[in-house]
Amino acid sequence: MARPASFDRDNILDIALDAFWDTGFSNTGIAALVEKMGLKPSSLYGAFSSKEGLFIEVLQRYSAKSLEQIRALLASEDSPLAGVRALLDAVARDAIACEAHRGCLLVNTLLEVGRHHDTIQAAVSTHLAEVEQLVTQALQQAQAQGELAPDRDVAATAALLMTMLWGLRVLGRTHPDPAKVQIVLAQMQACL
Template sequence: MVRPREFDEHTALTAAMMVFWEKGYEATSLTDLTRAMGIQRPSLYATFGGKESLFQAALTLYAERSLIFIRQKLQNAPSARSAILLYLQGIADSGDGRKPELGCMCVNTIVELAPHHQPFTQFTREYQQQLTALIQSVVENGIHTGEFSQNLDASSIAGAIVIAAVGLAVTMKSCPDHSVVEQAIHQIIKMLD
């Protein structure tokens, strides 16, 4: 007879996500994971299949939560311009209540693993495409309402904003001068003029 799990899988996965987000894939040990998750190694392997598959599950959870959070932030903004400004300032200020130096777990994965691990290259590329689609819809709405010029190419602008956001997320890991970051954000926003 199979013994029932004595832990909540979602809670354990969330704990693992936080450890991977803070330390990165390579620097996270199985001991770090089992301690944070409150489980033993056999349970980790039985439930998640090992460190790499656990990381994939944690990254997927992070991406899902991140996209929901960003979508809500964009939809609740009073205008298209303010939506994009709030998105970028959220990266700089970590509007979700976390430390900006943690960066974005997906961006961290781009830097750490995507160059030499094809599944993570593909995953992070798809995440960026989803972000771009969210931003593109905001730009298209701004064009439709007359807030932005009809001459803007929504797809190109959205791609440029996401690339800038990825760079901003990486930059925030070094705790840069906030005034320099604010100036950069305002320059990015000028692309919408």
């Protein structure tokens, strides 16, 4: 029978998150991970099975926190449409102020490993779909409250906003000119 893990799993996941976020999935080696975590390779493999298993759990943790923040932003305003605008504003602020221009871990991952790792791609795709669903629901509520025209295709609007939002996340990695980000934000807001 295997011994129970003698480490704080959440702390290990946070350390791994920083490592993967700094150098990406492919460029983060097991040796670097175990050194940062203070674990032996056997402990890492015992707890997560593989580097990919660890990474999937990191992505799930990051995704859960991200979705929690998005839900809070959408609910933070007096109306559903204002909540969507608050979300877009927050993403624009992040693009400008992004710590070390790390971007969004999920978007970075999709760009890095994309179609080469089916399990990783599926985890990222699930998150992106969940975010789009949250925005679609907010737009449906806005439509029901008369904030959007009744004939507005809210699913198409959400898809367009998500495409621009993820593009803004990529832009955040490039040390963007704040004025350029504000132009992009204005165009996103104009879609509403």
